Amino acid sequence: MSLAPSDHTKQPDNRTTMELGAVLPMTAEVRDDHLFVGGVDMVELAHKEGTALYVMDEADMRNRMETYLKAFRSRYENSDVIFASKAFLNKETARIVAQEGLCLDVSGGGELWCAQQAGFPMERVFVHGNNKTPQELREAISAGVGRIVVDSRIELGRISKIAGELGVTQDIYMRVTPGVEADTHEYIRTGCEDSKFGFTMLDDFAFKCVKDALEAPNVRLAGFHCHIGSQIFALHSFAEAVQVMVEFIARVKETYGYEVEELDMGGGLGIAYKADDKPSTIDEFAECTVNAVRENCERLGVKLPRLAVEPGRSLVATPGLTLYTVGILKTLPGIRKYVAIDGGMSDNIRTALYHADYEPAIANKAGQPRTEIVTLCGKHCESGDAVVIDMPLQTPDLGDVIAVFGTGAYCYTMASNYNGQPRPGIVFVKDGQARVVTRRETYADLYHRDI
Ligand SMILES: Cc1ncc(COP(=O)(O)O)c(C=O)c1O
Numbered sequence: 001m002s003l004a005p006s007d008h009t010k011q012p013d014n015r016t017t018m019e020l021g022a023v024l025p026m027t028a029e030v031r032d033d034h035l036f037v038g039g040v041d042m043v044e045l046a047h048k049e050g051t052a053l054y055v056m057d058e059a060d061m062r063n064r065m066e067t068y069l070k071a072f073r074s075r076y077e078n079s080d081v082i083f084a085s086k087a088f089l090n091k092e093t094a095r096i097v098a099q100e101g102l103c104l105d106v107s108g109g110g111e112l113w114c115a116q117q118a119g120f121p122m123e124r125v126f127v128h129g130n131n132k133t134p135q136e137l138r139e140a141i142s143a144g145v146g147r148i149v150v151d152s153r154i155e156l157g158r159i160s161k162i163a164g165e166l167g168v169t170q171d172i173y174m175r176v177t178p179g180v181e182a183d184t185h186e187y188i189r190t191g192c193e194d195s196k197f198g199f200t201m202l203d204d205f206a207f208k209c210v211k212d213a214l215e216a217p218n219v220r221l222a223g224f225h226c227h228i229g230s231q232i233f234a235l236h237s238f239a240e241a242v243q244v245m246v247e248f249i250a251r252v253k254e255t256y257g258y259e260v261e262e263l264d265m266g267g268g269l270g271i272a273y274k275a276d277d278k279p280s281t282i283d284e285f286a287e288c289t290v291n292a293v294r295e296n297c298e299r300l301g302v303k304l305p306r307l308a309v310e311p312g313r314s315l316v317a318t319p320g321l322t323l324y325t326v327g328i329l330k331t332l333p334g335i336r337k338y339v340a341i342d343g344g345m346s347d348n349i350r351t352a353l354y355h356a357d358y359e360p361a362i363a364n365k366a367g368q369p370r371t372e373i374v375t376l377c378g379k380h381c382e383s384g385d386a387v388v389i390d391m392p393l394q395t396p397d398l399g400d401v402i403a404v405f406g407t408g409a410y411c412y413t414m415a416s417n418y419n420g421q422p423r424p425g426i427v428f429v430k431d432g433q434a435r436v437v438t439r440r441e442t443y444a445d446l447y448h449r450d451i
């Protein structure tokens with residue numbers, strides 16, 4: 001796959017880095033033409049630690065966690081915020097999530113293992129996945145996780161059996177597919193009817209399976225879960241999903257005489273990837289969700305459940321940026337200008353996968369206007385390997401340090417070793433200090449499992 005032809009009507013925006021607004025991490029500033037984040041000079045950091053490098057503004061990440069919790073608990077006391085660790089996970093992040101009082105969603109055995117290693121309280125862990133293996137289920141139940149989000153009737157049977165073998169009763173949620181079409185990229189839309197996730201509402205299947213969940217031995221149905229998709233801007237999609245779920249809860253109460261205690265509405269709040277994007281704020285999202293829950297519960301005479309949301313991207317994307325070094329410049333007259341960086345689809349697959357947009361800046365020219373339109377291509381053997389396509393940038397030179405903003409979610413966790421590329425290290429910056437929390441991979445790391 002090669003890149004789509006350039007849009008030659010696109011003009012440079014002449015913005016300086018600080019004019020990129022909502023895509024910047026909270027502590028971003030420019031001093032003497034250099035980009036600083038967390039009080040750390042990104043150019044010095046790139047030279048010291050090497051590139052490509054993931055950088056995380058720790059204060060911003062903590063601030064978002066605090067904001068989420070406050071936004072929900074101030075409006076709805078009986079609520080939880082669960083960090084979807086698929087967006088970004090290492091042991092230090094798990095520790096920070098625990099310190100900030102959030103819960104953790106894990107979607108694979110490895111994520112659970114990381115949480116355990118970090119000492120994350122297991123009762124605050126929610127386990128997801130549409131095809132958790134029997135081994136993963138056994139590990140989760142043995143670890144004493146808070147809730148397993150059951151994705152299918154087959155899985156319900158497996159959990160019931162394994163919990164019985166281990167002599168415990170496992171709290172579960174049922175994941176229901178609410179049939180809500182969220183306004184986002186089709187690959188990251190999950191709540192619509194044609195979805196591999198969850199119990200479908202078609203033919204009343206989910207409703208019928210509630211009876212199975214209530215009757216299954218060794219499990220306790222604690223609540224329902226839904227997740228309609230990711231990078232959602234339109235809040236009305238969340239309100240629609242709440243309505244569907246509360247109506248479902250009301251029917252369950254009426255038919256089975258069972259009052260559901262907990263409702264997990266999933267994640268999905270979008271963020272600004274481009275300077276002019278206008279996503280809803282965390283407060284607006286909380287206001288919309290909480291109001292929808294209250295209104296629908298009141299209308300249908302349903303007891304207010306414990307409410308949870310499961311954000312990933314909106315907690316970690318904006319605090320993160322990736323630093324690269326410019327290695328090659330290539331101008332194809334009338335076609336495009338390529339700026340080749342020392343990373344690419346191996347550290348950020350989102351552009352190749354979803355045509356994602358990112359705002360770049362040159363960290364050592366951060367105070368200058370972005371006067372060119374460039375494509376930041378990677379170093380991989382793939383024509384579609386680009387991180388940024390046709391976006392404004394300051395005039396690039398060999399050796400410049402490029403910062404690509406908004407890469408804190410789904411870049412590190414979806415990274416690969418294509419072309420034998422070691423995955424970048426992760427540095428947390430805060431109060432003028434930089435600390436490596438995940439070291440860069442070595443060549444030996446890549447092949448140490450081989451015989
Ligand atoms: C079940 C579930 N919960 C939460 C999330 C987090 O979503 P987001 O990163 O869009 O907030 C996802 C990913 O889309 C998910 O699949």
Ligand SMILES: N[C@@H](CCCC[NH3+])C(=O)O
Pocket residue numbers: 086188230231350409410
């Ligand atoms: N990985 C996707 C979103 C899927 C989220 C998980 N259900 C992204 O980068 O945007």
